Amino acid sequence: MSAARQDVATSSAPLPVATTARHRIGELDALRGVGALMVMCHHFQDQLASDGHPAPWIRVPLAQYAVQTFFLISGYVILMSARRSRTVGEFALTRWARLYPTFWLCCILTYATIRIFEPSFNDISPGMAALNLLMVQTPHFRPIDWPYWTLHQEMWFYLVIASLLLIRRLNLALWVLAGLVVTSLCTLQFTRWFSLFLIGMVMFDSRDAFRPRHAWLLALCAADILRRSVGVPVELLPDSLAHLVARAGDFLASLGVRPAPPKADA
16 A cells, blocks of 8 residues: 555656756857857968968968858857747847857957057047947948958848847748848848858758748849859849849949949859
8 A cells, every 4th residue: 555655646746847958059069169260260361461471381271161151050040049039138138148248358358459569550449449349330330350240240130030029020030031132132232141141041940841942042042142153244134033133223222222242252
């Protein structure tokens, strides 16, 4: 009898609840680390060459493509993070915690080092340096360090996802990004990197199954990347698409939007 009571008590006891901690993806962290080293080596090599110094004995092949890799990873990770977030506030807080403290530290260290050791290298005023802390660039903005432009692109991508979270339409994220890629196909310079974000999002969304919509979205991204890399003129596009691109380009020009250079992403 006592054994039976013990079995009943054991069966009625609450089972331990598995923790739902959000584990980081080690492979993506490793890829980020490799990408960061490649970016550092790429800028180091270019800086030495521009100063007339001999090239370093270690050359990193394809280092200039590390930035594109970061954008691909962002598309994957940000969509994953947004789907896990219950509110737009939670999403914004996680993004802020991951970016801004480290970014502020880098800005302060870089600006202080330049002002102390090489003041003629950068004539950015303290006020302009303080604007860098916002991580949002304006037309007359001057970054403390030019590689910060990538964070500017990331920030606008985050704002798009946060806006969809705010209006509870995150399910439309792939199609909203597709619309922005279409504007890139129409030579809008501002959205020229969104095709890479979209590829990363498609990679995340297709984890369980690859569906026809994923193929169409990747084809759109490929068209945008190829048009920019090889500089396909509008005249070689199908008539209907050429007309659409031309009219969209005229409209964007009327708004003062500058087109991207034809081979900017070669």
